[in-house]
Amino acid sequence: MGENVIPGVLVVDNAKKVNSRAKAAASPLIVFPGGLRLARLVRRHKRFLVDVRDGSDIFTAHTNNTGSMLGLARPDTPVLLSVSDNPARRLAHTLEMARLDAFGGGFWVGVNTLVPNRLLGAAFAAGRLPEISGDPADAAYDRIRPEPAFARGRLDARLTGPAGTLLVETKNVTLVEDEVALFPDAPTERGRKHLEELVRVAREGRGNGVRAACVFVVQRPDGRCFGPADVIDSDYAALFWRAVDAGVLMWPVRADVGPDGIWLGARLPLVRRPDGLRSG
Structure with a gap:
């Protein structure tokens, strides 16, 4: 791992990045030193x-x-x-x-809502998210800055590197119904603002190397796929699918949690989009 040469920015030397899948899988990315x-x-x-x-x-x-x-x-x-x-x-x-x-x-x-952002940083440093870190020899994004500001608040991370810029928001998912992981579990005005900003970034960034992504961290094992919780916040659900159409990358991932720590689990597929929320 590289050194923090810029205040507040984690710079990763891709040549030294931890990329052993077996080693990473055996050790949690987040631990609780005090138990x-x-x-x-x-x-x-x-x-x-x-x-x-x-x-x-x-x-x-x-x-x-x-x-x-x-x-x-x-x-x-x-x-x-x-x-x-x-x-x-x-x-x-x-x-x-x-x-x-x-x-x-x-x-x-x-249920700790700070875990997704911590997991993002740890996974980035360890090369555990191919969508962000790339393959071991890939230096697509080599630095991460937490909490970049925008007009209506802050997102969780800005990643930069030879591939350009990636703005990322993370969300914690604790609700599962019929094996579908769902977000949110309560109406969320803040979540809608974040999606609106990601849509703006995705649209304005086309062709100039700027992308937007939302990482949904499912902190339970029984979700087999992911989708927005329309019955809880229909406005968020409609905006979610508009964001997909605008080019916002939706990355649901499972986190394996327990007393010994938190591991990064598998990527989850998105549910089929409801017919009433087709683009156009």
């Missing part, structure tokens, strides 16, 4: 707070997930919490995963 604390959910309140119970000890933890966490926030649900040693934090614990019971056994679902 994770197992507890049970008592309640969620005030949007960013959850009360949890560990034995007889009840305490409050932080959650950064502003969605509904549909089906994952029931009382007595097992949860995993990361623990910060930062003395300036008011709450030391952050909600990372919730356990979901299912036929044939349960599994962990990642």
Whole structure:
């Protein structure tokens, strides 16, 4: 890996990039050095707070997930919490995963909405996303800058290199219905603004090496394909398909999550577009 020669920019030397698939598959891209604390959910309140119970000890933890966490926030649900040693934090614990019971056994679902962006950076540095990193000898994009600004806010990353520029937004996916991973799990004005900006980038970037992509990180194992959640936010779903038509790249990927860390899983295909949302 190269050095940070520009403040705020990760520069990757492609000749030294970690590209061993076997090695990468054996090790998680995100680890929890302090381990994770197992507890049970008592309640969620005030949007960013959850009360949890560990034995007889009840305490409050932080959650950064502003969605509904549909089906994952029931009382007595097992949860995993990361623990910060930062003395300036008011709450030391952050909600990372919730356990979901299912036929044939349960599994962990990642609910931390910062994970997709962290996974993007780690996968880029390790050469694990061919769509972004290219083949081992390919230097298509060799640097990444987090949170580039646009008129109405910020996207998650700007990648640059010989291939040009790629603007990327990441989204966390925790909802699955009938083996279809869905986003969002609650109406999202912010998500619509991000898609609108990606559409603008894709349209204005045609022919000059500027592309736009949205990476949907599905933090659970039971989604076999991905699509927008029309029944939850029909405006987002309609805009999603307009973005596809405009050339925005949609990359749903699975993240394999558990107490030992988070791995990058397989790419998921998109669902068939509803007939009523055909382009034109």
